[in-house]
Amino acid sequence: MVKTAEEIARLLDGQLVGDGSVEISGVAGITEAKQGEITFLASPKYKPLLKTTTASAVIVTEDEKFPGKTLIRLEDPRLAFAKVMRLFYSYHPQVPGGVHPSAVIGQKVNLGQGVSIGACVCIEDQVVLGDEVIIFPGVFIGRGSRIGNGSVVNANVTIGEETFIGNQVIVHSGTVIGSDGFGYAKEGDQHLKIPQRGTVIVENDVEIGANVTIDRGTLGATRIGKGTKIDNLVQIAHNVIIGPNSLVVAQVGISGSTEIGSGVILAGQVGVAGHIKIGDGSVIGAKSGVSKSVAPHSVLFGYPARAITKTKRIEACLSRLPDMFKKVRDLEKKLKAPEKEGDNDRSSENH
Amino acid sequence: MVKTAEEIARLLDGQLVGDGSVEISGVAGITEAKQGEITFLASPKYKPLLKTTTASAVIVTEDEKFPGKTLIRLEDPRLAFAKVMRLFYSYHPQVPGGVHPSAVIGQKVNLGQGVSIGACVCIEDQVVLGDEVIIFPGVFIGRGSRIGNGSVVNANVTIGEETFIGNQVIVHSGTVIGSDGFGYAKEGDQHLKIPQRGTVIVENDVEIGANVTIDRGTLGATRIGKGTKIDNLVQIAHNVIIGPNSLVVAQVGISGSTEIGSGVILAGQVGVAGHIKIGDGSVIGAKSGVSKSVAPHSVLFGYPARAITKTKRIEACLSRLPDMFKKVRDLEKKLKAPEKEGDNDRSSENH
């Protein structure tokens, strides 16, 4: 596809500066972009690269200037970059349609129109796949599960039985949805397994990264809300509920029966205890450990997680803690010093 | 299956209160349970739900009262819940018996009675599977490995060569058992791989979660003790030894050659250094980092892990640390103040 810079500016609702007739046929990073490609200025610190880039057009913030370059000025260059990437590149994989002859399809399986099922896929009985669903090679889908229209399941994913995946969901490779929750009751020294009879519900427009694990509910459902995005290697325990449009970054772990609100951000490697609530719009900084419920719109950080302003103040103190210990020792000496003169005996007893 | 509340009370060795003739055919959560279902009161904080639940019977603690409801009173409602779940629901998957025609079975493979081997499974030479073993689709089992009676290996699991899995073991999807340990020797700038020639031994009644990794020993075995339960995304390095009946929660990492005792609990995201011992019955709180050996029955928490009482005291201090810094500054001022009057010069030098 080829578009002029002017056409792109109009599509992005941006202000064109410079030659609008240059033709664009792709997107590239600012250092790699060649003639015929558009790029974007990700951060003001990369501004010097405007001089050297050979891109035919650059998406910039509203106040940016660079005479001689074709610029598209916008309020939110990152969003515009996303849109221009989506304009030139589909994120929908190219696959051969139909069912590969090596796939093993159970009984009473209901396949929508235009589905694509890869090699060595195994689909158990009574599974329902919506229209235009793409299942990559090596995927297993257990009995009675459903996957909605337009969803993509990448290679070697495992979806357990009676698991419900919505429309336009993307599941990356190696992920396991619907494994048993970690539920035992102690009987003497031993741990008696509690059969895990619930399900997993993944709502529309969710994306789930690679090698993620999402356990089914013990009873009832583990639920991932509409539009929520989950990064790689995340653990989501039984009966966790995540609201819509949240972001769960790589290697986060969420313990059983916890509720995460809508629009929440859990940064990388965060751990969240079980049976608590994280309020809507909260942001939890990387590697934090959250053990208590969190009010909506909280911004927490640390292990244990505290209000980020508090954690930052404590950290500033920690850096000076050895000095502080010295100060207190000095104060103790000063306070003893006058005593020494008048009361040598008591002072020496203290040593 | 249908049982009366009275029959269930008798099986659980609990005290029946109310109408024992109500018929029970399933188990559900206290908010979802319908007539004909039994539920349990997981925690006193859910007590108000007793009023609204439509469950036909509720498992409660010994002192619980609620006129008009059929109650089964017990010392340990969680254990009773586990037992009643096991009464109504098998945790054994329903699978077609026999070997799927698409499975690839090597030479000198020994299959027990009643084994079930799914589609696209690959079993290398000289593997031995016990009776009633279930292997889900997409599993790989390497040369010479053995799996004991009644064990279940879920989809897309990889079991390396010469790996030994006991009886009644459950392995969840995507897990890798018997990968190479992370062993290198430094030669100049480079890392020379040490061939990993040991094995993994998983004893009876172990359950291993999804996307877990258990490396084989460099020489000798990595060993998971009888009845130990391992959650999702756990890393167990080469030559780790875990005793019986321990719990290893999600995303824990245990470094090489470390020994974990029996009945130990490692909570979520804990990290344990290599070549140390965690004594029997110890409990390590979530996200803790343990770098030294730990005496039996220790209860540790924090990074670095300390006795939990100590960590809690330090944390309480940390919350007040900025205030404390202020106090020390005030003390310094107070001590300088009298000096000022008599010795203004020295005081100003200090600034």
Place this chain on the structure above:
Amino acid sequence: MVKTAEEIARLLDGQLVGDGSVEISGVAGITEAKQGEITFLASPKYKPLLKTTTASAVIVTEDEKFPGKTLIRLEDPRLAFAKVMRLFYSYHPQVPGGVHPSAVIGQKVNLGQGVSIGACVCIEDQVVLGDEVIIFPGVFIGRGSRIGNGSVVNANVTIGEETFIGNQVIVHSGTVIGSDGFGYAKEGDQHLKIPQRGTVIVENDVEIGANVTIDRGTLGATRIGKGTKIDNLVQIAHNVIIGPNSLVVAQVGISGSTEIGSGVILAGQVGVAGHIKIGDGSVIGAKSGVSKSVAPHSVLFGYPARAITKTKRIEACLSRLPDMFKKVRDLEKKLKAPEKEGDNDRSSENH
């Protein structure tokens, strides 16, 4: 293979002490080694085991003595152990050659000499495999990817499209290379997916553990440098660059666009923020969180990561923090006590 102790000593460039004619046919741990096997003293703390070992020869440090035992004295016993392991054991798996009939091979696929492709492997169009490449069962390789000579890809690995793997690379089971980066732009409440169009480049001699995830670049490449070794369950985000000969231990997470230098060690469960640089030769202690760029040859530890000497001093202070709080309270009392006598009013105002 059988070698005499003398031959092994010569190959290792070590000093033989004792009977050099003993024949060695294998390697074992010091407690398990039998006659005919060689072992090594991993640490001085295991020295008492020299008395009881039945090994025919022991690799030791240069100053070690033990009359009656055949010893090979060396500067670096660990390196010698690696070499002797490589002498007796190949780390190259034994596999049947050729392409298994159940493998599904796309069009215009280029297979080198002596490749081995296991059961239920799926290789898409235009993939190129070098000579002697081994692909275990259940692997998926996406369109246009290349794997260099002598590389080994273990079972159930997923390699996305347009991904480039060098020579002599080892990829362990369940790992995903080339999944989509976690890239979205916010549009109102929603997260708009940015198509991930870059690639992954894994250079020669890299080893990648089990259930690792390596995302492709958004644009441009995610790159793992020559000779770098990555442990299990590691997350490497889009556009991360890792230099040569680094070690990335289990469960580490590296955020997008970060650069890790050469010869760096990231210990277990470390988290590294995005868009920063870790200088060559740096060592980051286990479970540390790094949020700012790090100068070459830094040794950091903690959350947040600081110079390890500083963190250790802070930790020593923390252990004494409750005592310190008491000291400050005592100091405050002491300073108030004399005031009380002369100035009771002001003192009470302070409460």
